[in-house]
Structure formats: structure tokens, C-alpha cells
Amino acid sequence: MPGAASGTMSTTYTYTSRPRAPPCRLRYSMSQPPDEPLPFGNIMYDRRVVRGNTYALQRGHAIDEHAQKLQETKKRVAAKRRAQEQLRPHTPEPVEGRKHVDVQTELYLEEIADRIIEADMECQTDAFLDKPPTPLFIPAKTGQDVATQIEEGELFDFDLEVKPMLEVLVGKTIEQALLEVMEEEELADLRATQYEYEELRNAELAEVQRLEEQERRHREEKERRKQQQWEVIQKHQETAQKIAARAFSQRYLSDLLPSVFGSLKDGGYFFDPVERDIELGFLPWLMNEVDKTIEHSMVGRTVLDMLIREVVERRLATYERKEDKQPFLSPEEVPGIPAPLRDPTMGYGFQEQRPLPSADVPYDKLMEEEEEEEDPIGLRRSLGRAEQLQDRESWEG
Amino acid sequence: MDATSAPHRIPPEMPQYGETHHIFEMMQNLLEQLLIHQPKDPMLFMIEHLQRNNDHVPKIMILGPPASGKTTIAMWLAKHLKTNLLTVESLLAMGHSELAQEAQQHYARDRSVPSLLLVRLVQERLSDEDCISRGWILDGIPETREQAIMVQTLGISPWHVIALSAPDTVLIERNLGKRIDPQTGEIYHTTFDWPPEADTQNRLVVPEGISEPATVRRLLRHHRNIARVLPSYPGILKVISADQPCVDVFYQALTYVQTNRRSNAPFTPRVLLCGPVGSGKSLQAGLLAQKYGLINVCCGQLLKEAMADKTRQGEAIQPFFKKGLPVPDSLILKVLNLRLSQLDCMQRGWVLHGFPRDLDQAHLLDTTGHKPNRVFFLNVPLDSVMERLTLRRTDPVTGERYHLIYKPPPTMEVQARLRQNPKDTEEQVRFEMDVFYRNSAELEEFYKQAITLNGDQDPYTVFEYIESGITHPLPQKGP
Numbered sequence: 001m002p003g004a005a006s007g008t009m010s011t012t013y014t015y016t017s018r019p020r021a022p023p024c025r026l027r028y029s030m031s032q033p034p035d036e037p038l039p040f041g042n043i044m045y046d047r048r049v050v051r052g053n054t055y056a057l058q059r060g061h062a063i064d065e066h067a068q069k070l071q072e073t074k075k076r077v078a079a080k081r082r083a084q085e086q087l088r089p090h091t092p093e094p095v096e097g098r099k100h101v102d103v104q105t106e107l108y109l110e111e112i113a114d115r116i117i118e119a120d121m122e123c124q125t126d127a128f129l130d131k132p133p134t135p136l137f138i139p140a141k142t143g144q145d146v147a148t149q150i151e152e153g154e155l156f157d158f159d160l161e162v163k164p165m166l167e168v169l170v171g172k173t174i175e176q177a178l179l180e181v182m183e184e185e186e187l188a189d190l191r192a193t194q195y196e197y198e199e200l201r202n203a204e205l206a207e208v209q210r211l212e213e214q215e216r217r218h219r220e221e222k223e224r225r226k227q228q229q230w231e232v233i234q235k236h237q238e239t240a241q242k243i244a245a246r247a248f249s250q251r252y253l254s255d256l257l258p259s260v261f262g263s264l265k266d267g268g269y270f271f272d273p274v275e276r277d278i279e280l281g282f283l284p285w286l287m288n289e290v291d292k293t294i295e296h297s298m299v300g301r302t303v304l305d306m307l308i309r310e311v312v313e314r315r316l317a318t319y320e321r322k323e324d325k326q327p328f329l330s331p332e333e334v335p336g337i338p339a340p341l342r343d344p345t346m347g348y349g350f351q352e353q354r355p356l357p358s359a360d361v362p363y364d365k366l367m368e369e370e371e372e373e374e375d376p377i378g379l380r381r382s383l384g385r386a387e388q389l390q391d392r393e394s395w396e397g
Numbered sequence: 398m399d400a401t402s403a404p405h406r407i408p409p410e411m412p413q414y415g416e417t418h419h420i421f422e423m424m425q426n427l428l429e430q431l432l433i434h435q436p437k438d439p440m441l442f443m444i445e446h447l448q449r450n451n452d453h454v455p456k457i458m459i460l461g462p463p464a465s466g467k468t469t470i471a472m473w474l475a476k477h478l479k480t481n482l483l484t485v486e487s488l489l490a491m492g493h494s495e496l497a498q499e500a501q502q503h504y505a506r507d508r509s510v511p512s513l514l515l516v517r518l519v520q521e522r523l524s525d526e527d528c529i530s531r532g533w534i535l536d537g538i539p540e541t542r543e544q545a546i547m548v549q550t551l552g553i554s555p556w557h558v559i560a561l562s563a564p565d566t567v568l569i570e571r572n573l574g575k576r577i578d579p580q581t582g583e584i585y586h587t588t589f590d591w592p593p594e595a596d597t598q599n600r601l602v603v604p605e606g607i608s609e610p611a612t613v614r615r616l617l618r619h620h621r622n623i624a625r626v627l628p629s630y631p632g633i634l635k636v637i638s639a640d641q642p643c644v645d646v647f648y649q650a651l652t653y654v655q656t657n658r659r660s661n662a663p664f665t666p667r668v669l670l671c672g673p674v675g676s677g678k679s680l681q682a683g684l685l686a687q688k689y690g691l692i693n694v695c696c697g698q699l700l701k702e703a704m705a706d707k708t709r710q711g712e713a714i715q716p717f718f719k720k721g722l723p724v725p726d727s728l729i730l731k732v733l734n735l736r737l738s739q740l741d742c743m744q745r746g747w748v749l750h751g752f753p754r755d756l757d758q759a760h761l762l763d764t765t766g767h768k769p770n771r772v773f774f775l776n777v778p779l780d781s782v783m784e785r786l787t788l789r790r791t792d793p794v795t796g797e798r799y800h801l802i803y804k805p806p807p808t809m810e811v812q813a814r815l816r817q818n819p820k821d822t823e824e825q826v827r828f829e830m831d832v833f834y835r836n837s838a839e840l841e842e843f844y845k846q847a848i849t850l851n852g853d854q855d856p857y858t859v860f861e862y863i864e865s866g867i868t869h870p871l872p873q874k875g876p
Contacts, residue, residue, distance in 0.1 A: 241408075248411045252663055253424060259661035260428045268549030268629055269433060280546070 409743055409766060416770055421662030426452050433552035454532030455480045457654055461561030462619045464572035465639040469584055471536040473647050480532040488518045496521055516547040523553060542625035557654050558630045561639040565616055572612045576601040590643060657870035665746035666691060666867050671840060672775030673833040675782040676852045678750040684860050685748050692742050696751035700724060703732050730761050737767045755836040759843045771867050772844040775852035779830060786826050790815035846871050
């Protein structure tokens with residue numbers, strides 16, 4: 001088909017065709033063979049072209065317009081006849097009580113029956129005979145008959161006469177043949193040179209291709225080698241960097257461990273267990289024991305003080321009783337008593353030895369020599385010491 | 398010799414990275430924590446520790462006798478550093494722990510908490526999330542050697558220990574004036590720290606236990622115990638006299654707390670000395686180079702050496718020098734970069750002086766990657782500079798350099814022939830000083846961690862200051 005329609009999913013449907021004049025199809029066009037070019041018709045007189053407004057609704061009409069025309073004419077004729085029938089004068093209608101009857105008024109009466117009387121008749125012509133062949137037309141002979149005769153060798157000498165002609169003929173033929181042969185040779189030559197040339201060209205082409213191939217391979221090889229080298233260099237650099245980093249960090253952190261341990265030791269996390277044990281276990285025990293021993297001596301001293309106090313009180317009482325009798329004094333020994341009692345910085349041993357083992361004996365002697373004036377002093381002093389003891393205890397607490 | 402043992406060029410970024418991020422201290426901390434806790438899964442523990450990133454939170458212990466102002470200082474520090482304050486009272490008030498309730502019972506009974514309980518309470522509190530992330534200040538704990546030992550054995554170690562000390566008489570008197578605000582718990586004083594608002598004044602109550610004998614008893618106890626606690630913290634202890642106004646004590650404490658600890662990190666000093674002409678930069682650089690083995694890089698000298706060696710850069714510099722114009726920054730930078738990238742500079746460290754004279758040069762120096770890790774500004778007043786420079790003389794015959802005040806020439810004959818360098822005339826010196834002071838403000842802003850020194854003293858004093866600046870770690874700026 002001359003037209004081309006394109007209708008895919010995405011694009012809208014379009015139809016294009018080259019402009020052609022519409023063929024004029026007459027009735028007998030059906031018998032025409034299809035590959036003969038159709039005759040053209042004038043479009044102005046083509047029935048298929050719509051005339052008038054094309055925006056009104058068109059009703060489809062029957063294809064066979066000739067039959068339609070006949071029908072229309074028939075209708076018209078019928079209509080005309082009907083119209084004429086109405087105008088033609090008719091017999092008037094029958095009067096009231098009468099009836100019109102058709103009557104045959106001809107001479108001979110005809111039986112009008114529904115059934116038409118029929119009779120079959122037949123005849124037969126003779127079979128056709130073939131047309132006989134037309135007789136030959138031979139016109140009558142007219143004119144006179146006259147005859148002559150030429151003998152051989154009378155007119156001309158065939159061999160002589162024929163020579164130039166023959167020469168020419170042969171020459172021409174040979175020339176023609178030569179030409180043909182030359183042409184053939186020339187053609188062959190040409191073909192040969194063409195062939196050669198093609199060979200050469202092919203060879204050159206092959207050479208060019210080979211060179212191109214080579215060039216391409218070289219280039220690829222070069223690229224590949226460059227790439228390889230580049231990678232190698234990169235790796236090299238990276239490795240060098242890694243090594244440098246490793247060397248650097250080794251050097252940088254070489255002091256790390258000693259530093260860590262040093263700082264942990266300074267911070268007290270690492271300690272000498274023996275030292276710590278001594279500090280936490282042994283020394284407190286030691287101090288405790290020392291404390292206890294001092295306590296002992298303190299207690300001893302307090303007991304001693306109490307003893308002295310009691311003795312002195314008793315002595316005081318005795319002296320008060322003896323007061324009336326004989327007051328006497330020996331001052332030399334007397335300071336001996338308060339001095340050791342007063343002086344707390346003297347060695348323990350000295351003090352312990354003196355008062356405890358011989359509590360009664362020397363004191364009896366000393367008491368006898370003591371003066372009542374010194375007693376209150378001694379008492380005060382021992383009382384003062386007791387107060388000091390108390391204070392110190394309270395401070396310790 | 399395989400690749401690992403060949404001498405390799407360590408790119409300078411590595412040591413700088415290690416220094417800026419304190420990698421050594423970080424690894425040291427990590428290893429310490431690992432040793433203390435000994436976790437079953439060390440990798441996970443290390444990852445968690447590194448993610449917590451709490452190496453720089455404050456961990457402070459404040460010790461001191463009663464009435465020394467410990468609690469006040471502790472509270473001010475806690476507020477300033479935004480960290481948690483732990484006192485015995487705050488530990489007892491921990492609501493959700495049974496240890497705290499037990500301790501409260503003890504406290505109610507005999508007004509003291511047994512050491513073991515207290516230390517376990519401290520440990521519990523310190524393992525709380527806020528103490529881990531923001532740090533802590535312990536006020537008055539540990540009091541005795543036993544507590545100190547227990548705290549140390551648990552692995553709790555502070556970064557800084559501050560011990561306040563004052564004479565007993567001062568403390569006794571001060572304690573008599575102590576008043577407490579019952580609502581906020583803040584401590585005020587009748588003489589030294591009186592609250593400004595009238596209603597606060599009316600609210601104040603006299604706390605118990607501030608009478609003289611009570612204070613004396615407490616002081617005696619304190620002296621007995623503290624003498625054995627203080628030696629437990631060598632190296633991180635700082636004793637501050639509490640006999641000064643509160644604010645002074647606070648500032649001393651704050652500066653101390655903000656210094657980092659001396660660490661054993663390998664440190665190549667890269668020192669930059671900035672200062673006007675005549676401030677003694679070359680002298681100090683020479684002393685430093687001699688003592689510590691650093692390379693003395695003097696910019697002017699470097700350029701002159703380049704010219705003398707007739708290197709490519711030297712020949713480019715020569716026309717500028719001939720005409721007396723300043724050499725363009727890019728050339729100086731090239732020569733400097735060449736010198737500073739050499740192996741001996743990288744390994745031993747350098748002392749640079751005379752180079753960045755203004756902000757652009759400082760930026761350029763930064764871009765080369767050679768960043769100084771100590772910057773010193775030597776401040777010398779104009780008169781001293783004039784005195785130092787204008788009286789310089791050179792003897793043309795022997796080449797000896799003299800100074801008319803500090804190093805006078807021995808004989809009159811020598812003095813007669815002394816000549817002065819035209820660079821040392823008064824106008825030149827003034828001009829150079831002006832140039833320097835125009836740029837110094839920007840330079841000081843650029844080098845934020847610079848240390849300013851008084852350059853007007855004798856050289857060895859200045860040298861000692863510089864030395865202490867180099868050897869001590871840079872103080873960390875507060876939050």
C-alpha cells in the first residue's frame with residue numbers, strides 16, 4: 001500500500017501517504033486486470049466526493065447508484081402517472097341502488113378466466129453447417145508470356161569479378177577478426193593490470209592494517225606498562241610512607257612504657273608491697289604497742305600519783321595532829337621529792353626504778369623529813385601534773 | 398639492608414601531627430587505663446576510652462587546713478571550669494546509693510565516716526557519667542594517709558593537687574568570722590567576703606565548730622595527717638599560700654590547673670623569637686643553640702650566605718641587597734624553606750629569628766609546613782633599645798665589637814679608632830622600631846600561644862625564662 005501508518009504505544013496514530021489522484025472506477029472496471037494502471041477520473045465529477053456542508057450528519061447511501069437512479073426515475077414516473085390518473089376524467093360513480101358492471105361489447109365474446117389458456121408449440125431450425133472454405137480467387141490470366149536464358153560465362157568472369165569483393169570481404173573479415181582479437185588482448189591486458197593493481201592495493205591494505213594493528217598493540221602495551229609502573233610507584237610510595245610512619249612511631253613511642261610505669265608509680269598505683277605492708281600492717285601495730293606501753297607508764301604514774309596523794313594526805317592528817325607538838329624542818333631532802341615528781345622529761349627507767357619497787361621504804365624516810373610547808377607545794381605540784389595529764393588526754397581525744 | 402632498616406626521610410608532618418594532637422600523652426593515658434582496669438576485651442575498652450576523649454577534663458584535688466577557704470576556691474573553680482564538685486557532704490547526699498545511706502548513719506552517729514566507706518563512695522561517684530565526661534574536683538578528700546593510699550590503689554589519680562597553707566594564727570582568726578548561707582550553702586566571711594545583698598546578710602547563720610579551741614583541735618589533726626598525704630603526690634602538687642585575698646588564691650589555682658603536666662613526649666623545639674631590633678634575639682638564639690643543640694637560623698644571615706654561595710636564589714637576591722630594598726617575601730621563603738627542610742633542622746629543631754616581620758610573612762611561613770611550636774615575644778622599651786644599639790662600636794683593625802657601657806674598649810687608643818655601623822644610628826633604630834611596632838599587634842594575634850617576656854633584663858635571666866617556656870608544656874586555655 002502506498003500509505004504508511006504508524007501506530008505504536010507511545011506515539012499517536014498517524015497515517016501518511018503520497019498524494020495520488022483517485023482512480024475512476026466505472027462499472028466494468030472489475031474485468032480489468034489489476035496491474036494495469038487505472039484510468040484517472042475528474043474529481044469534480046466523482047460521486048464519492050462529498051458536496052455541501054461536511055459538518056452535518058451524513059447518512060450512508062447505497063453503492064449501486066445506477067439502480068438507485070432507475071428506482072428514482074421509476075418512482076417519479078409512477079408518481080407522475082398517479083398524478084395524471086387523478087386528473088383524467090373517470091366515469092362517475094353509480095347512482096344509489098345501481099351497480100356498474102363491466103360488459104364486453106366486442107363482436108365476439110371472450111371468456112375471461114383466471115387461468116390463461118396455454119398451448120405448447122415448438123419448432124426447430126436446421127443445424128448450422130460450417131461455412132465452406134472460400135474458393136481461391138485466381139484472376140484470369142492476362143498479358144503475354146515471354147522467356148529468356150543467360151548461359152554460364154556470358155555475363156561475367158566470376159573468379160575475376162569476385163576477387164576484389166572477396167579481398168574486401170576477407171580483408172574486412174580478417175580486419176574485423178584482428179580487431180576483435182586486439183580488443184580481446186587489450187581487454188585481457190587491462191584486466192591483467194587491474195588485477196595487478198588490485199593485488200598491489202590489497203597488499204598495501206594488508207600492510208596498512210598490519211601497521212595499524214602493530215601501532216595499536218604498541219600503544220596498548222605502552223599504556224599497560226605505564227599503568228603498571230604507576231601502580232608500582234604508588235605502592236612504593238605508600239610502603240615508604242608506612243615504613244616512615246612505623247619508624248617514626250617506634251621512635252616517638254619508644255619512651256612510652258617507661259613513662260607509663262613511671263607515672264603509675266608516681267601516682268601511687270604501683271607500690272612496693274613490702275613497704276606498703278610495713279606501712280599498713282607493721283607500723284600501726286608498732287605504734288599501738290608503743291601507745292600501750294606509754295599507757296602503762298602513764299597508768300603507773302597516775303597510780304603512783306594517787307598513792308603519793310593518799311600517803312601525803314595521811315601524812316598531812318598526821319602532821320596536823322602533830323602540829324601542836326614539834327614543827328621542824330630539814331629542807332635538804334625535801335626538794336628531792338618534788339623534783340623527780342615534777343620533771344616529766346626524765347627517763348622512764350629512772351622513775352620506774354625509784355618509786356615502784358621500794359614504794360614504802362624510801363617514802364617513809366622522806367616523809368619523816370618533809371616539811372608541812374613543802375607538802376602543800378608537793379601536793380599542788382602532783383595535782384598540777386594530774387591536771388596536765390588530763391588536758392593532754394583531752395587534746396589527744 | 399632491607400627497606401625497614403634503611404634510613405628514611407620522615408616527612409615533617411608526622412612529628413608535627415604528634416605534637417599538635419598530643420599523641421604521646423593520649424597513648425600514655427590509654428595504656429595507664431588499660432593497666433589499671435585490665436579489661437577482658439582490650440580492643441573494645443580502648444575504643445570506648447578513645448571515644449570518650451576525656452583526657453583534658455579537670456581532675457583536681459584541693460587539700461588544706463580548715464578555714465583556709467578550700468570550699469570557696471573549690472566552688473569557684475567548679476563554676477569556672479564547669480565541672481563537678483565533690484565534698485564529703487555532697488557524697489553523703491547521693492540519694493541513690495546504699496553506701497551513701499550507710500555513710501550517713503555513721504556520720505549521724507560519730508560525725509565522721511570510716512575511710513574505707515568514704516573511699517568506696519568516692520569511687521562510686523567518680524564512675525558516674527557526669528564525672529567521666531566533665532571531670533571532678535575533690536574538696537578535702539583524702540584527709541589521711543590511709544585514704545590517700547586507698548584512693549591511689551583504686552587507680553583514681555588527679556592531674557593537679559592544690560594544697561593551701563597558712564599560719565595557724567591567721568586561720569584561727571579567720572575561722573571566727575565564718576558565716577554560712579543556709580539556702581545556697583555558700584560560705585561568707587564577716588571581714589573578707591561579705592555578701593552585698595541585704596537579705597543574704599540577714600539569712601547568714603554562724604556555723605558550729607568555729608570556736609578557738611575547736612579550730613585548734615582540728616588544725617592539730619590536720620597538720621598531723623597532711624604531712625603524710627602531701628608526699629603521696631610528687632610532681633603534681635602545688636602549695637598556694639592561703640594568706641592572700643581570695644581572688645589571688647583563685648587566680649593562682651586557676652593558672653596552675655590550666656597548665657598541662659610535664660610529659661615524656663619526644664619534643665623537638667622549633668622556637669620563634671620575635672622582637673624589635675636590639676631586643677637580644679640573636680644572643681638568645683645563640684645561647685639556645687649552644688645549650689640545646691638547636692640550629693640557629695638567622696634570616697638575614699641566611700640571605701647573605703645564599704648570596705655568598707652564589708646559588709640561584711642568592712643571585713636573585715643580590716640586586717635587592719645592592720639597592721638596599723627589602724627582599725621580596727617569596728625569595729626569602731624559598732631560601733628559608735630550603736634551610737629548614739634539611740635533615741639537621743628536622744632532627745634537632747631550630748631557633749628562627751628575624752623572619753616573620755608582618756602578618757603576610759607569618760602566613761607564608763605557615764603554608765610551608767614549618768610551624769614553630771614555641772613563640773616568644775621579647776618586649777624591650779625604646780630607651781633600652783636605643784642604649785643598647787646606639788652605643789655599639791666596632792674596631793676596624795681587630796674586628797672586635799665593643800659597647801660603650803657594657804663592654805668598653807680596653808685602651809684609649811682602641812677607643813679613638815672605633816667606628817659605628819650606619820645601621821646603628823638613632824634615626825635608623827627609631828625607624829626600625831616603628832616598623833616593628835606597626836606589625837607586632839597582628840603577629841601577636843596570629844601566634845595565639847606566644848609567650849611574652851620582658852627583654853629588658855640581663856641576658857641570662859631572659860634565657861632562663863625562655864628555657865622554662867620551652868621545657869614546660871604550653872598551658873591549655875580554659876573552656
